[in-house]
Amino acid sequence: xxxxxxxxxxxxxxxxxxxxxxxxxxxxxxxxxxxxxxxxxxxxxxxxxxxxxxxxxxxxxxxxxxxxxxxxxxxxxxxxxxxxxxxxxxxxxxxxxxxxxxxxxxxxxxxxxxxxxxxxxxxxxxxxxxxxxxxxxxxxxxxxxxxxxxxxxxxxxxxxxxxxxxxxxxxxxxxxxxxxxxxxxxxxxxxxxxxxxxxxxxxxxxxxxxxxxxxxxxxxxxxxxxxxxxxxxxxxxxxxxxxxxxxxxxxxxxxxxxxxxxxxxxxxxxxxxxxxxxxxxxxxxxxxxxxxxxxxxxxxxxxxxxxxxxxxxxxxxxxxxxxxxxxxxxxxxxxxxxxxxxxxxxxxxxxxxxxxxxxxxxxxxxxxxxxxxxxxxxxxxxxxxxxxxxxxxxxxxxxxxxxx
Numbered sequence: 448x449x450x451x452x453x454x455x456x457x458x459x460x461x462x463x464x465x466x467x468x469x470x471x472x473x474x475x476x477x478x479x480x481x482x483x484x485x486x487x488x489x490x491x492x493x494x495x496x497x498x499x500x501x502x503x504x505x506x507x508x509x510x511x512x513x514x515x516x517x518x519x520x521x522x523x524x525x526x527x528x529x530x531x532x533x534x535x536x537x538x539x540x541x542x543x544x545x546x547x548x549x550x551x552x553x554x555x556x557x558x559x560x561x562x563x564x565x566x567x568x569x570x571x572x573x574x575x576x577x578x579x580x581x582x583x584x585x586x587x588x589x590x591x592x593x594x595x596x597x598x599x600x601x602x603x604x605x606x607x608x609x610x611x612x613x614x615x616x617x618x619x620x621x622x623x624x625x626x627x628x629x630x631x632x633x634x635x636x637x638x639x640x641x642x643x644x645x646x647x648x649x650x651x652x653x654x655x656x657x658x659x660x661x662x663x664x665x666x667x668x669x670x671x672x673x674x675x676x677x678x679x680x681x682x683x684x685x686x687x688x689x690x691x692x693x694x695x696x697x698x699x700x701x702x703x704x705x706x707x708x709x710x711x712x713x714x715x716x717x718x719x720x721x722x723x724x725x726x727x728x729x730x731x732x733x734x735x736x737x738x739x740x741x742x743x744x745x746x747x748x749x750x751x752x753x754x755x756x757x758x759x760x761x762x763x764x765x766x767x768x769x770x771x772x773x774x775x776x777x778x779x780x781x782x783x784x785x786x787x788x789x790x791x792x793x794x795x796x797x798x799x800x801x802x803x804x805x806x807x808x809x810x811x812x813x814x815x816x817x818x819x820x821x822x823x824x825x826x827x828x829x830x831x832x833x834x835x836x837x838x839x840x841x842x843x844x845x846x847x848x849x850x851x
Contacts, residue, residue: 448572449833453764455565456825462564463825464818466490467557468539474528474546474553477587480505483526483556487581490560494567496579503594505583510576511566513836517575520832521600521607522562523785524555525585534812549814551612551798556581558610558825565829574836578604580785588634588743590781596788606753607791608831609782610824615808616797618817621761621827622773623794625754629747630679630707631714632779637662637725638737639689643698652696656689658732659700663687665724666704673720674713681707681777682717707777709746744779750790757792760831765823796824 456463475483484500487507491498496509533540533547541547559579566577580600584591601607616622639662641655663684674680682704689700706721708714718740729736761770773795782793798820799805807813 448569449830452565452569452829452833453826455568456561456822456829459561459564460822463557463561463821466560467554467818467821470526470553470556471548472539472542474541474543474548476530476546477527477584477591478505480527480583484581484583487526487556487560491563491579494564496563496567502600503583503591503596503598506591506595506598506600507581508595508600509563509579509581511563511570511573511579512576513573514571515574517573517836518605519576519578519603520835521578521580521604521785521789521791522559522828522832523580523582523607523609523782524559525552525582525591526556527552527584527586527591529586529810531810531812535815537815547812547814549811550586550809551614551816552585554612554798554816554818554821554824555610558821558828562825562829576603577832580607585781588632588741588781590744590784592781592784596784601785601788604789606835607785607789608753608757608828609785609791609793610796610828611780611793612798612816612820612824613795614799614805614814614816616795617799617801618797618820619765619769619823620797621765621770621794621823622797623749623754623758623761623770623792624773624775625749625751627709627746627775628749628773628793629780629783630681630709630775630777631746631783632743633706633708633714634741634743635704635706635721636739637702639700639702639729640735640737641696641698641700641732644696646694646696649696652698653733655697655700655734658729658734659687659689659702661728661732662702662725665728666721669717669720669724673716678713679707679709679775679777680713680717681705682721707779709775714742744781745783745787747780747783747793748786749792750786753790754792756835757794757827757831760834761794761827763830764826794827796820796827
């Protein structure tokens with residue numbers, strides 16, 4: 448069955464690309480998706496897939512029940528876009544001003560839809576079931592995964608796999624990692640309240656700019672002086688806004704940034720040290736402050752056995768020389784929530800191509816993918832799914848005394 452299924456990916460490659468380009472032309476922002484989930488649900492229903500719409504709000508879940516007993520494998524794809532004005536000049540570039548698929552989610556969705564089409568054609572030979580999780584709002588916390596899980600998208604699921612098209616990795620390559628793979632992605636905001644005044648009389652003021660600058664400098668020492676050098680963490684102040692006229696000392700400064708960690712104890716320590724640092728600097732300067740810390744997606748922690756199975760599937764598709772264990776990535780992904788509930792693995796499918804000018808990072812106005820990566824992603828997910836189903840099908844066989 449596997450060989451026949453993989454051949455179908457090549458046979459349907461043109462349709463796979465067409466679906467991706469259609470979605471690319473009509474992107475929708477996180478929590479604003481209307482036409483995209485409708486497109487997905489309509490496509491699946493035409494195939495005969497059992498579909499649930501509005502899962503967790505805007506999600507779509509399709510279930511393919513095989514003709515033979517076996518486990519239930521879930522595959523997940525996200526479908527939201529980003530608030531970016533596209534600058535690729537592609538003939539199928541976004542038709543929505545200021546909105547763009549700049550992270551490959553259109554490709555993820557197209558891949559899962561073609562997988563559904565192929566599996567439906569081989570449904571009678573399928574051992575067990577496959578659940579297709581089409582998730583909304585991955586780009587914007589709290590994300591769509593939590594709501595979809597609460598609405599039952601993982602009910603009865605034994606294992607889950609997902610991939611991200613990765614444009615900074617060459618097409619034809621697959622990257623995986625057992626254990627901590629992607630970081631927890633948090634956001635913080637600090638407001639410094641000083642006392643404004645004339646630029647010529649600083650002694651009569653509490654300068655929010657200088658206090659804010661001291662806070663920025665001190666925050667940079669948390670990782671270098673409080674985190675074990677063998678562990679990973681990032682504290683980044685991404686925005687500093689303060690001041691007005693050239694001769695006025697600011698009475699307020701706003702700082703916004705992100706923290707990335709892999710372990711909860713390090714995350715908790717950084718939060719505590721940030722609060723202590725901000726308070727200490729402000730107290731010394733006679734300023735006050737407000738500190739808000741929002742925990743975003745937790746770290747993506749791949750399960751060892753399922754990651755090993757995924758690696759074997761990837762090797763079968765692209766060859767051992769094109770599969771590599773990666774270093775941890777500090778980006779975040781709400782696929783992490785699924786892994787809190789069922790075993791599974793998340794991996795990267797290379798989608799870059801320097802010779803074709805596909806060199807721009809994710810979330811860039813000129814972001815593109817090598818569309819050959821779509822077929823590789825589909826084949827890897829199909830191989831992992833069918834390998835898992837066949838290997839574990841015996842555990843789901845009815846016993847001799849079963850009433851079924």
